Amino acid sequence: MYSSSEINIGNTFLGGNSPIRIQSMTTTKTMDTVATVNQVARLAKAGCDFVRITTQNINEANNLKDIKEGLCKIGIDIPLIADVHFNPKIAEVAAQFVDKVRINPGNYIDSQSSISEKLIPLLSVCKKHNTAIRIGVNHGSLSETILYKFGNSALGMVESLMEFVRICKNHNFNKLILSVKASNVVMIIDANKLLVKKLIGEGLNYPIHLGVTEAGSEDEGRVKSAAGIGYLLAHGIGDTIRVSLSEDPVAEIPVAKMLIDFYGKRWNIANGIPHESIRIATKYFSRKPPLVLTSGKSELADYSNHNESINVDSGKKGYEICKLVYPNLSIEELIIRATVDATILMLQNKPDGIWFENNDITTHDQNAKLSLEILQVLGLRISKTEFIACPTCGRSSIVLVNLLQEVKKHTSHIRGLKIAVMGCSVNGPGEMADADYGMVGTGNGNVDLYKGRKLIQKNIKQEQSIDALINLIKISGDWKNR
Numbered sequence: 218m219y220s221s222s223e224i225n226i227g228n229t230f231l232g233g234n235s236p237i238r239i240q241s242m243t244t245t246k247t248m249d250t251v252a253t254v255n256q257v258a259r260l261a262k263a264g265c266d267f268v269r270i271t272t273q274n275i276n277e278a279n280n281l282k283d284i285k286e287g288l289c290k291i292g293i294d295i296p297l298i299a300d301v302h303f304n305p306k307i308a309e310v311a312a313q314f315v316d317k318v319r320i321n322p323g324n325y326i327d328s329q330s331s332i333s334e335k336l337i338p339l340l341s342v343c344k345k346h347n348t349a350i351r352i353g354v355n356h357g358s359l360s361e362t363i364l365y366k367f368g369n370s371a372l373g374m375v376e377s378l379m380e381f382v383r384i385c386k387n388h389n390f391n392k393l394i395l396s397v398k399a400s401n402v403v404m405i406i407d408a409n410k411l412l413v414k415k416l417i418g419e420g421l422n423y424p425i426h427l428g429v430t431e432a433g434s435e436d437e438g439r440v441k442s443a444a445g446i447g448y449l450l451a452h453g454i455g456d457t458i459r460v461s462l463s464e465d466p467v468a469e470i471p472v473a474k475m476l477i478d479f480y481g482k483r484w485n486i487a488n489g490i491p492h493e494s495i496r497i498a499t500k501y502f503s504r505k506p507p508l509v510l511t512s513g514k515s516e517l518a519d520y521s522n523h524n525e526s527i528n529v530d531s532g533k534k535g536y537e538i539c540k541l542v543y544p545n546l547s548i549e550e551l552i553i554r555a556t557v558d559a560t561i562l563m564l565q566n567k568p569d570g571i572w573f574e575n576n577d578i579t580t581h582d583q584n585a586k587l588s589l590e591i592l593q594v595l596g597l598r599i600s601k602t603e604f605i606a607c608p609t610c611g612r613s614s615i616v617l618v619n620l621l622q623e624v625k626k627h628t629s630h631i632r633g634l635k636i637a638v639m640g641c642s643v644n645g646p647g648e649m650a651d652a653d654y655g656m657v658g659t660g661n662g663n664v665d666l667y668k669g670r671k672l673i674q675k676n677i678k679q680e681q682s683i684d685a686l687i688n689l690i691k692i693s694g695d696w697k698n699r
């Protein structure tokens with residue numbers, strides 16, 4: 218853990234050398250001081266470097282002071298970040314008590330006021346209290362003006378952010394950290410690369426926070442986060458990271474630590490994957506193999522024995538399969554490392570397939586499942602339903618983990634569909650942007666049901682919501698039996 222006096226967060230991308238920090242976010246109600254203090258303490262003990270807390274109104278902004286004091290009483294000095302979306306006044310109150318305030322440009326302004334009008338008072342409060350600001354753009358909440366000018370694109374995200382950055386710079390406020398996040402991994406990678414290019418072009422250098430929004434849970438959530446965050450870290454981009462999982466937030470920390478251990482050395486990947494322990498063998502096939510190959514001996518033998526299969530000598534004419542050989546990694550480590558390495562290879566070298574070996578520590582089925590998961594998050598091979606789920610925060614009023622499990626149980630066989638499960642109707646509908654179907658928690662613990670962006674049914678009791686979802690998928694003609 219590092220202390221709140223060290224909040225002056227780095228200044229590094231492409232070649233800097235400050236350590237990469239881990240961030241997480243509480244899922245408790247912000248007005249529940251005891252529960253929030255306890256969760257922050259658990260996160261700090263797990264190795265989290267700073268914790269974000271949802272701050273929806275002035276009462277919650279004021280309660281951050283009590284949370285900070287509660288942490289001090291139990292000897293925990295960890296930087297806190299207030300997550301404010303809609304109301305600049307809330308940010309101004311919160312900025313007096315916490316180390317950093319996160320604002321979202323897409324939600325922060327309304328059509329009646331200029332950005333400067335809303336932002337300048339916050340800059341004054343932050344200067345007075347030495348508080349940092351994260352300008353955090355989300356793909357799902359770009360303003361109408363940005364959408365009209367730049368579309369729902371990586372460029373739109375970066376332009377939305379740069380409008381705010383330029384105002385801060387013009388007012389001599391430099392204690393900034395920037396983020397452009399989305400649930401689509403390729404979009405995040407493109408947006409962050411574009412952001413770095415833009416900053417360099419304008420002679421600016423601010424730290425960058427990385428994360429994949431609505432990544433979901435279990436292997437899918439880990440693979441999505443690792444692909445986006447790991448790829449960028451390996452390219453020297455990123456100063457703080459958050460792995461968002463729809464699980465207990467403490468589960469995010471070991472994943473974040475692994476990503477930093479393996480890819481946070483601030484090298485530039487241009488010269489290849491930076492691992493002594495990985496061996497990459499490229500095999501060439503004279504006919505197109507399936508996109509996924511795994512370490513199963515039978516499949517390897519099938520290909521090796523096939524008359525027209527391996528054609529190493531004149532390989533360049535064949536189909537290129539990258540085989541990544543790992544030394545006895547646990548399944549948890551393999552998920553992170555194979556995901557990042559394969560993402561780099563698939564996006565940079567563009568081979569026709571990937572193939573993992575892990576000294577028989579993981580089974581053929583585990584390797585195959587992981588390969589399919591990676592190819593799916595990169596949009597290269599769609600083999601199952603994609604789930605978009607938020608990690609929840611103090612805004613959520615549903616038990617999202619249970620609902621997500623139920624949705625997965627009933628719909629994970631419908632290849633090609635995207636189904637979202639989101640904790641609140643404040644940010645949920647915007648953030649699940651490109652899902653085919655969505656379930657969004659309402660204020661009273663019920664669920665609203667969406668088809669695309671269209672609200673179909675309001676306020677369904679949580680226990681009846683799965684049937685309502687299945688029924689909607691069926692009447693829309695998208696249902697498939699197992």
Ligand code: SF4
Nearest residue numbers: 607609610613640641
């Ligand atoms: S969608 Fe709502 S509940 Fe979920 S993380 Fe975002 S703000 Fe929190």
